[in-house]
Amino acid sequence: xxxxxxxxxxxxxxxxxxxxxxxxxxxxxxxxxxxxxxxxxxxxxxxxxxxxxxxxxxxxxxxxxxxxxxxxxxxxxxxxxxxxxxxxxxxxxxxxxxxxxxxxxxx
Amino acid sequence: xxxxxxxxxxxxxxxxxxxxxxxxxxxxxxxxxxxxxxxxxxxxxxxxxxxxxxxxxxxxxxxxxxxxxxxxxxxxxxxxxxxxxxxxxxxxxxxxxxxxxxxxxxxxxxxxxxxxxxx
Numbered sequence: 001x002x003x004x005x006x007x008x009x010x011x012x013x014x015x016x017x018x019x020x021x022x023x024x025x026x027x028x029x030x031x032x033x034x035x036x037x038x039x040x041x042x043x044x045x046x047x048x049x050x051x052x053x054x055x056x057x058x059x060x061x062x063x064x065x066x067x068x069x070x071x072x073x074x075x076x077x078x079x080x081x082x083x084x085x086x087x088x089x090x091x092x093x094x095x096x097x098x099x100x101x102x103x104x105x106x107x
Numbered sequence: 108x109x110x111x112x113x114x115x116x117x118x119x120x121x122x123x124x125x126x127x128x129x130x131x132x133x134x135x136x137x138x139x140x141x142x143x144x145x146x147x148x149x150x151x152x153x154x155x156x157x158x159x160x161x162x163x164x165x166x167x168x169x170x171x172x173x174x175x176x177x178x179x180x181x182x183x184x185x186x187x188x189x190x191x192x193x194x195x196x197x198x199x200x201x202x203x204x205x206x207x208x209x210x211x212x213x214x215x216x217x218x219x220x221x222x223x224x225x226x
Contacts, residue, residue, distance in 0.1 A: 091211025
């Protein structure tokens with residue numbers, strides 16, 4: 001099973017700042033990696049798929065990069081609604097797995 | 108508009124069974140791979156099962172042999188039969204659709220149904 005490790009566990013930033021979230025895979029997942037956002041009491045929402053493709057309706061301030069084992073989700077100029085938990089997820093090998101999440105909180 | 112609505116959750120005793128349903132609308136259900144993902148309270152996301160358009164199924168070791176995923180395309184419905192339930196199966200269970208041609212990327216999710224396994 002591929003283990004995804006996200007860092008940091010918690011990121012404290014202010015609106016307007018840039019957020020950089022990391023995800024490292026225990027073995028190569030090529031570009032088969034997605035990012036999701038989850039707010040309290042809500043289902044996850046797809047942000048990025050195949051490492052760098054924005055899902056439909058996702059604002060341009062969200063971007064993804066990386067390949068192999070190291071990936072980054074960048075959120076430029078944080079908006080108040082961006083404070084949430086973010087998960088990375090691989091789909092190259094079954095069982096598909098998620099990272100443990102990064103909580104982005106308001107500083 | 109794509110909609111996924113789960114039902115069937117509730118309280119069940121350890122060792123018991125439960126069947127979850129997911130009603131899909133707003134898209135051609137038969138053309139998409141479908142998945143179940145769960146989340147224990149305050150915890151992360153865990154894949155539970157997947158079913159392809161051809162009926163091929165996938166399970167992680169934690170539920171293999173106890174859970175069965177199925178679909179009924181004529182009714183636009185996805186199911187999860189859960190047997191031999193354990194306390195560790197307590198979670199919100201989400202039904203989700205996979206993106207076409209990128210199975211395993213979940214672009215639409217239901218709001219979830221809570222399963223509680225307790226005596």
